[in-house]
Amino acid sequence: MSLSSSSFFLSRALTIKLDNNQATSAELDLATELKLPSAYQYHVNQLSYGSELWQKYSQLLANTQGEQAYLLANYFSEQQHLERAQFWYRHAINLNYQPAYFALAKLHFTEKRFEQAKQLLDKINHNKETDSLRIQTALHLGQLASLAQLLKPIEQTDHLPMLKQLADYGVFELLIQRGLFDAKHQPHQLLANKTNSASTQCHNSVQFYATNLADLQRLEQLLSKFSKHQLSTYFCFETPRYVPLPELNCKKRAGQSKTLAIECDESYWQRWADNIDSRYIGIMLPEGGANVHFGIMYIDQQDNELVLAHELSHWLGFIDEYPLSAQHQACASIQTEPFANNIVVLDSFYQGRRADARRLILTKLPWAEQIKSSTPILTAHKTGWQLGTPETHENENEIGVFNADSCSLSKTFAYKPTKGRTFMQSFETPFPSSYQRLLDHLNGRFAMPSFEYNIALAKFKLGDKGQAVKWLNRASMKEIDKSRQERVKIGGF
CATH class of the missing domain: 3.40.390 (Collagenase (Catalytic Domain))
Structure with missing residues (x-):
């Protein structure tokens, strides 16, 4: 085939051949060298999706074609390259490719940029998908007046599941209380189910x-x-x-x-x-x-x-058993009366007769009744008696007086009923059955x-x-x- 030397006719002829999938390898190379969009499109169609060359030719094509900019942004979004995705969505918008508005709005929403999402949503038409995102965005922003305006004209058949959720979560009730929504606009099928109050x-x-x-x-x-x-x-x-x-x-x-x-x-x-x-x-x-x-x-x-x-x-009424701050009220001084189910803050040393010291300490322990009379809570010390159940009695089921870390950052000493780590120190540790018995016994005292x-x-x-x-x-x-x-x-x- 004889081609004109005119670049216009050459480009047009190459484009026709590429569009009809009739170009030779040499013609493809020439079209690529001439930076013809049809050559870039041919490469994009033939190359493996996401490959380096696919990305190269997609970007070249996306410079002038909004749809390809949008598709390229979708790829980067899939790959979690969100800054690049945002760039190409914006470029597609600049090329007036309408689907890019909603795609970028969704990206902003996912990344918690709700104001930016709203600005884009304000520029596009209403449909089921865009209205759903508008409602969710208004909820995030706490813009009740905007939310009320969105809800009034919505087709209930299209949005019934979401509207039912909004009713159950008290959204319509709140809007009505604020004078932003007329109760008569809330159809009977959206009325929240009224059950006995908890x-x-x-x-x-x-x-x-x-x-x-x-x-x-x-x-x-x-x-x-x-x-x-x-x-x-x-x-x-x-x-x-x-x-x-x-x-x-x-x-x-x-x-x-x-x-x-x-x-x-x-x-x-x-x-x-x-x-x-x-x-x-x-x-x-x-x-x-x-x-x-x-x-x-x-x-x-x-x-x-x-x-x-x-x-x-x-x-x-349980208090943390991990180290509390040095300024925590619970650790500020020796307690004058019990304040929690599981922690006491007491003197660590006592003098006088052991039995007298034991009786005094038991009056300060919420769990005193669970301590066996045979379980020691004091050990001999050169200055008198040191508070604490000794090592020989420490086992998983023993109730006594054990060191707690609660006040380890303060100058006071905290004690707990059981040995080792509990649920109040580490979330992953099971809640002790002894603490549940204590809770039932104290009946909400703390x-x-x-x-x-x-x-x-x-x-x-x-x-x-x-x-x-x-x-x-x-x-x-x-x-x-x-x-x-x-x-x-x-x-x-």
């Missing part, structure tokens, strides 16, 4: 909250796994509910581990309290160290059921006060003593034991 089923009732749909689902899975734990019989749980993250005003404070403990403005819960029947509140947040602060628990989305069980045990106590404390810190007293009184109403009621009223925890 607060009527047990004393230690818990209402968990999360700040996005994925974490609400994660909470349900977590609570399901916890149901197999020994401590599950001591708690009952409401269906998790949604709370907007920006309203919580959370930060991370220095804690015991490398992960900073979660801390939020707990006065916030006064606006929710009238709709919470439960004794305790739990909040799952995107990140931060798990901890319990009186009647409120904080966990993050990475925590498993063992972490949850450990934190729940604090509500029951349990944490309800979440209203946290509101009172927050009000006191703000200098609002009148409100602090009000919330202490409300917290006392969650107590059964009269002595605990009085203690809560005076802020005695």
Whole structure:
């Protein structure tokens, strides 16, 4: 075939041959040398997906073709090269390739760049997939007004499973309470199932909250796994509910581990309290160290059921047996009265008659009744008697007085009922049966006060003593034991 010397006609002829898969090897080389898009496309079609040469020619083609830029971005996304994926999605958008908008929005969402995801979603048409991501993004951002606007026109048949979840998690109820959504727009099939409140089923009732749909689902899975734990019989749980993250005003404070403990403005819960029947509140947040602060628990989305069980045990009155901070209140001084199921902070040396010292110590131990009369708790020392069950009596089932690491960073000495590591020191260690017997015997003596106590404390810190007293009184109403009621009223925890 005779080809014109004109580059235009040459390029056109080569393109036709390549498009019809009729080009020779020499013509392909020539077309590649001339940087013809059809040559790059031919290479991309023939080469192994993801190979070095495939990537080379894909990038050359993607410089001018939005679809290839989009496909190249998909490849990098699959390979978790997210910066390169983002670059090529943006390039595809610049070339006005519409599917790239949603793909980049999903990438931003996955990488927790929710504002950027929203900006892209605002530029594309509504359909089932894009609306689902819009709703989830609004939940993450806590933008209730935007969420209400999204939910009003949505076709319920297309989104019924998600809308049912939103109803069950209290989203519609919250929007209605805030005056952002008309109750008549919520069809009957989306009304949350009303069951008996957990607060009527047990004393230690818990209402968990999360700040996005994925974490609400994660909470349900977590609570399901916890149901197999020994401590599950001591708690009952409401269906998790949604709370907007920006309203919580959370930060991370220095804690015991490398992960900073979660801390939020707990006065916030006064606006929710009238709709919470439960004794305790739990909040799952995107990140931060798990901890319990009186009647409120904080966990993050990475925590498993063992972490949850450990934190729940604090509500029951157990204290950590790993080293607490040197400034921890529990280790500040010798205790004047017991404060936990499993830890006492006592003098380590005693003088006088051994029997007298033993009687005195037993009055300070919550687990005194479980110690056999034959089990020694003091050993002879040159200055008198040293507190602690001796090595010869230390075995897995022995209840005595054993050194605990709780106050090892302080100048005081902590003691626990059993030998070795327990669940309160290491999450992976089983919860001791002796601790469960102790828990049943003490019957909530050292349990944490309800979440209203946290509101009172927050009000006191703000200098609002009148409100602090009000919330202490409300917290006392969650107590059964009269002595605990009085203690809560005076802020005695």
